[in-house]
Amino acid sequence: MHSDKLNNLEKRTAVSLASVFAIRMLGLFMLMPIMAIYGQSLDGVSPLWIGLAIGAYGLTQAAFQIPMGWLSDKYGRRRIIVLGLVIFAVGSVIAGLAEDIVTVTIGRAIQGMGAIASAVLALAADVTREEQRPKVMAVIGMCIGLSFSVALVLGPMVAESFGLSGVFYLTAILAIVGIIIVLTLVPSSVTKARSGEITASSGQIFSMMCNRQLLRLDFGVLVLHLMMTSMFIAIPVLFSKSGFAVSDHWMAYLPILLLSFVFMVPMIIIAAKKSQEKSYFLFAIGLLVASSFALALNTDFANIIAMLFIFFIGFNFLEASLPAHVSRISPAGQKGTAMGVYSSSQFMGAFLGGVTGGYVAETFGFTYLFASNAALAVLWFVFASGMVLPISSKRVSIPFDSDNKIDLESLIENICQCAGVIEATLVEDENRIYLKVDKQSYDEVSVNQLITNFN
Structure with a gap:
């Protein structure tokens, strides 16, 4: 008998894997709102190195995401997830012990090597019925979004009490908690034969990269995370220069994120009901353009708050829409490969955001950083204009x-x-x-x- 509700195994899978994913992403995200401030005490620091430290995990995430999925096919999902969390904990400790920016960056790169996303999603697919799988994936996705919001609040609070090293040690502790969850709560399963709907196929990667419609989405998520990462090289510094204590930054981030979700959800509902997904998609990119351009012109405290609110309405809408469109456009039997390329593009965007954002900030200043983000968003808008979405x-x-x-x-x-x-x-x-x-x-x-x- 088929049921339209999750069974006990599926509920356990959704909660446990979402917890593991959220805990890991919380550890990665917590650095973003505080690195530009607390990283100033490290030896050899500069805006470029700050950007590298923020974005370094993205490069190794992009490189290891698909291979870790393949390893989970061969050696089992839970083993690879535990291995990834151990690597993540090791990187966190290295960064926590560091006294110079180079070692912190190395630690961040090692954190990224523990790329467990593909193995987690594959395990979720292994132990859930196909008709219930979207619900489990949705729970995992919501927890990732929640972890980002919590990280922007928790990061400044932990750093204020325990410093930058305290944030890294907390991420190591969170990784250990994740390992305990995997070993005690995550269901054990015999790994199924590799499925093109779940994990990436090496023979299909090139064809996915040549698919024009998917390429538009891959480029889009790269730009989206490039912009978001580079912004956090500037925003914490600008807040502090405005007399806003670092420990109080969460008082700005939390309302902005919550209100942006309130405005974003109706956009998604209306877009789907009226079959206007592309129009709203382009409108959301337009919000990125407008907010970045406005920040380039004016970095007064009130304007930063207003533009961050506009930016995150667009960001949250696009973050929710992009993977759904990848799923719709990807060829039958090749969703795993399409999502693998998409995820790698996402993390590569985070790396490039740190590198380019740090370089532009160091060489030209924050005004040019925001202006370059606006220009990239304009390019994405033009590129996305040719997007053709299939019927539901x-x-x-x-x-x-x-x-x-x-x-x-x-x-x-x-x-x-x-x-x-x-x-x-x-x-x-x-x-x-x-x-x-x-x-x-x-x-x-x-x-x-x-x-x-x-x-």
């Missing part, structure tokens, strides 16, 4: 095992002729047929009858 669809996977290899191509062609089928892919290694179908008109009976007759 869902994914269906059908187990398939047959010795008859002669007419497989004919079978797929016939399935594509069935009402509501947008795309069909047969993956022989997985003995499974992947479909992208129109939610309203999909003729499930005809598809199942074709497969039954073929066997």
Whole structure:
């Protein structure tokens, strides 16, 4: 019997994996609002090195994200997740012990090497039913967003009491807590055969990078996280110069983030109901352009608060919309690869934001940093204008095992002729047929009858 509710195993999976993911991201995010201030006490510090320290984890995250997913296919999800958390803890301790900016940056890079996102999502897929999987993924996604909000509040508070090293030691403790959760609460499962809907395929990466529609989204998430990371090289410093104590910065961040969510949610609902996703998507990019341009012109305290509010309305809308669009556009049976490339682009954006933001701030000043962000957002707006979103669809996977290899191509062609089928892919290694179908008109009976007759 099928149920439209999560069963106990799925609830346990959602809560435990979301907790692990959120704990790890909390440790990464806490540095963003405080590094530009507390990093000034480190030997060899400069705006460029501050940017490198903030963004260094992004480079190693981008490099290790897909390989760690592959390793989880071979050696088991939980082992790789624990390994990633151990690496993350080691990097945190190295950064906590550091007295110079170079060692802090090395520690941050090691933190990023513990890239567990793909293994966590693959484990979530392994132990959940396909029809319930989006709910589990949504819980994980919401917890990541919540961890960002908590980090902007908690980071300045911890740094005020225990300094920069205290923040890193706390991230190491959080990693240990994550390991305990994995070993005690996260369900144990036998890893399934690699699935193109879950983990990346090495043979498909190049084709995903050449898909123009996906490329627009990958470029978009890179720019989005580049802008967000580079902003935090400037914003904490500007707050402090305005006489706003670092320990009180959370009093600005928290209301801004909460109110931005309040304004963002109706945008998502209206965009979906009125089938105006692209228009609202471009509008959100326009908010990034406007806020960055306004910050380039005026860095008074009141203007910073107002523009951060506008920026995060756009940021939160785009952060929620981009992965959904990747899922819709990615070919049937290749979602794992598309999301792998997307995630790597996201973390590469964080790295580039730290590097370029630090360089521009050091060489030209904060005004040019905001102006360059505005210019990048304009470029993204132009690039995104050519985006074509498919009709609302869902994914269906059908187990398939047959010795008859002669007419497989004919079978797929016939399935594509069935009402509501947008795309069909047969993956022989997985003995499974992947479909992208129109939610309203999909003729499930005809598809199942074709497969039954073929066997």
